[in-house]
Amino acid sequence: MSGYHRTFAPGGCFFFTVVTHRRQPHFANEDNVKRLREAFVRVKAKHPFTIDAIVVLPDHLHTLWQLPDGDSNYSLRWRLIKHYVSTGLQTDINHRDEKQVWQRRFWEHTITDERDWRNPMDYIHFNPIRLNTVM
Secondary structure (H helix, E strand, C coil), rough: CCCCCCCCCCCCCEEEEEHHHHHCCCHHHHHHHHHHHHHHHHHHHHHCEEEEEEEEEECCEEEEECCCCCCCCCCHHHHHHHHHHHHCCCCCCCCCCCCCCCCCEEEEEECCCCCHHHHHHHHHHHHHHHHHHHH
């Protein structure tokens, strides 16, 4: 079992990386990107947060969020976003009767200061360019 522990900082700022199951390029499909956008709108309406930056690539996404004061529940938001997207995609079902759209977990980093915010912001902006030059 992993020794990884999530950090919960009420009102915190976080950098996330969320990956599709087996890096399937679900978001190369424009309809799936639209579904992802709808998921964000729906979840933000009930559980507000601010998106400072986001990039959606065919098999993963990176985003930088600011949560409201006193709120540290980014896991709920990701669960709801993933669920909404999954219900709209046609894909295989696993032994747990779950659609295989996402990796089970996500990676997060708690932003601690302005410099720490700038690094993932730059990464979000330049990641698609870097990937495009590698291909």
